[in-house]
Amino acid sequence: MSEELEQEAASVFEDRLWHHNGWEARVIKNEDDDGWAVAMTQDGQAEPSLVGPWTMGRDKKNPKPLDVSAFNTLVKTAHEVMRRHEQHLAAQLHKDIQILVNGSRVTVSLDIEPDEDNPSATLTATTEDGSELAKVRVRPDHSLSRASAQRWADAGYPRPGED
Template sequence: MSANTTPHAELSEDFPEDAHDQVIQEPRLWSEKGWTARVIKNEDDEGWAVAMIKDGEPEPALVGPWTMGRDKKNPKPLDGTAFRTLVKTASEVLRRHEQALHATLHKTLFINMPDADFRIKLDIVPDEDNPYAMLSAYDADNTELAQVKVSAGFKFSKTSALAWIENEFRNPE
């Protein structure tokens, strides 16, 4: 399954806004415990797809192919086992996206020098109007030694961290 395919039609049609608290168990629409699975016509080919939408989210967390039924024209109906598998897969996709975002916004380097060891962190604040980052230095006892505000595009590397330490933690920009 892939989160890249995006059949746009039918995702929100015939699904009332107050249905998020309801348990719905229909052949092409299954909703419970904060998730909705909707079987839709796949726009890319003649098959079917299933979209998994977390309650309150505007876009599906997961869209993937769905199995044809026995008549080879209609989709296989959703059931409890399939729904639980889809919820598990979609939750994992969201978890991986969150981990990737966290890794992009929070970076750490360890610098070992002859007289001291340092942990240098860059925490990006993705503000829409004024993004920035906080560059922080910690000693081996986890005591904060310095913190400066830098641009969100600050080039964070061992070289820049070492230069910052050697420049006595003055703002590197």
């Protein structure tokens, strides 16, 4: 059986549960009020990527059934939420600052390697053409600012503890 047919066979299309192409949309009772919510969970994930309000049906008691249009919109929205989360995480783990050193632009980068047991970070200085001027290990809580980058460059890019 082809992968596409297997995936189609594993798909579920019910009023309150759709599972298709690696995503599950489940309409659930909203715990905060009398309404309904929809939870979007990607296969392999324990927690939903997106939980949002869901429309009431015509009887004003039960939820509106899921349909292909709503499901596709929910998948697109869940992807966007995940992408923003990944961008936010990447921004927390990488930072670039440009400074001038002897009239030339230098980029100072801080890259944090998250690890529950042994997190680390690297501070790197590169020229405009990408040549590496210095690379040193720093504490993962190192605070990179334009002033700290300039001080590091002006001091000759010492290793921590050398300045």
